[in-house]
Amino acid sequence: MPLKGNLRDFTTTQLLNLINLAGKTGTLSIFEGIRTGEKDAIGQEKMKAGSVRALVSFKVGKLIAATLDNQDGNLVSVLNKAGKLTDEQARIIRERAKNTSDKALALLLINANYVTQKDIVSSIQQHIEDVVYSLLDWQEGPFQFDDGQLPGNDRILVPIDLENLIIRWSRDTHEIDRLKAQIPNLDMGLKFPENPREKFKGIHLSVEEWRVVSFVNPQNTIKQIAKANNMSDIEIRRIVYGLEQAGLVELVKPPSKEAAVGGPGKPAIPRKPQVERGVVDRLIDRIRQL
Amino acid sequence: MQTVKMVITGPFSSGKTQFIQSISEIDVVRTDERITGDAEQIEKESTTVAMDFGRITVDDDLVLYLFGTPGQRRFDFMWEILAEGMLGFVVMVDSTKPETFREAKSILETFRAYAPTPYVVAANKQDLTDAWNVDDLRIALRIEEGVKLLPCIANDKESVKDVLLELLYSILEEMEANS
Structure with a gap:
């Protein structure tokens, strides 16, 4: 296909x-x-x-x-x-x-x-x-x-290797609308992908990019990383965009923000169902029989 | 009588109604309306407004309800209500329509935020020649390795059973992990 x-x-x-x-x-x-x-x-x-x-x-x-x-x-x-x-x-x-x-x-x-x-x-x-x-x-x-x-x-x-090419391109990108569309929420956190050592091998990052990388942790929001590095919204967006597009970091919701995703004014997280394991076993048996 | 529910969600025309129809023991209670938008008109004659509703009776004491969410964003106020108390959810993706992948990912993230319940992603229409394979879909949708992304054909009952069973296995695994 x-x-x-x-x-x-x-x-x-x-x-x-x-x-x-x-x-x-x-x-x-x-x-x-x-x-x-x-x-x-x-x-x-x-x-x-x-x-x-x-x-x-x-x-x-x-x-x-x-x-x-x-x-x-x-x-x-x-x-x-x-x-x-x-x-x-x-x-x-x-x-x-x-x-x-x-x-x-x-x-x-x-x-x-x-x-x-x-x-x-x-x-x-x-x-x-x-x-x-x-x-x-x-x-x-x-x-x-x-x-x-x-x-x-x-x-x-x-x-x-594609990664260096993408990083180089993102440094030159001046399309602010595109940056905002790709990284709309600076309250997101960053995490490394699986096998980060493999991904970062042979990558040529600028000093600013390394500074951002040093703060990568799901607990830190992009906004906090920008503040710690004294970077403007556009500067941090450009760097995060490049790192993300090159597959070197991934955007994640910081744990404390999980409940806020539904938007302001939303009710609290709905309750999880309280079911016994036996109920799930019975469902499995029934669906197998269908 | 104990009732439990699962939610079947996904973008417009991803196959949610068909999925429920394939396995429900009753005719699916559909709350469809005639489509008015140009794009939607091409895909199908009517679309789900509030929800689809299917049922699987386990025994005298236990019933499983399947709720299909409306795919259009203008009805997303219903999603959170449907998510209330769900055992888990299935995100349907039309594997032949890459233009809907971004929306599918957004719906997935929204439902994840509603409740920390297990979920699986069903890559529907895998029988069609234009379908993206599940490995490519996993990367395009950025589905983590631990999340099940399953090939699916929503009008094939066995395929639908496989998806629901995998979701139930995930629910069991989570129960074991938390016990």
Whole structure:
């Protein structure tokens, strides 16, 4: 069953995180949305998939390739964009190596001392990051994830951790409305996900982000963490948003706030039923018989 | 006569009424009204206003009532009343409609806050080709590992039985943990 949906129902970071956390292997296609005039289950106009806007491939949850439909993502273009090949060199190589795969071309370029292996890896990595970075801002469009579908064998695949990319993107985000929508309640607490050691391995956080991380505890509200660090609402929202989107922290209700979720003026928590274990056993027996 | 109740909740058109219909020994008492909103009109002809109501008689002394909540937010004033004294609850999610996942999560959190009772999440419509699988749903809905997320087909009685039994097992486990 392919994973299908529309980016307006998730943020792109949530979708990429899902693929990352599930350790999926395959390719995410994001399409141009064509409005159908019909409504979906929550009253939004339905969209069907048009032309492909981006392809992002993953291997066991790690980013390995990404291309935009309007970009030539072959090795020569990537090296040219990274400044490793001049425009003239790129033109000549394109002419002479028209039908050569990226892998074969990489060997030729390394052997001819045009570039090093490190140049190639870092240029491809930068290209993938740039592509994914640009689509993190996309707010709508049908998507589909096809399990097991990967770029051809001729492509050079470079595994990249998503978390650093998402953190970097959240630092640059200045959309206050989006931050407020994602972190509407500063009375929430923060907790670490399962296996935090694993998640934080290789993560590059700023001093401010580490300061917030040091206060992560379900007992501390985001507001209290902001106050302790002398941060404005927007600053703390931006940092928490980035950490949360990267899967490094999770939002939780502080224990003392549990009763307040129903909103102000709500009655006290309803009573739990007082039933004996025997009652539950009888229910189980009856349902089994149905 | 002792009565106990379970609540079946979830977003609009997630399959709550069908779930109760599949297992109730009486015709479900439905309090439906004709739908007026455009989006809702497409999904089904009528929708639950206050609640659906089903019954399973255990014996002369014990009856289980199943209450289905109305899916639309404008009736959420009823939720807390329905949650009063519930043994546990089931959150239904339409696995084929990712646009409703956010609402499902919000309903789940609201019911969790009403009462600290056990609950399970039922990933409905798992027989359809567009259904998200339960592992992906768990991540998308951010359901903790300890919470049961079960594949479900609401018009299949055996599938509904499995969901209710899993909820009852969770209730037993909690009783044992607290004893």
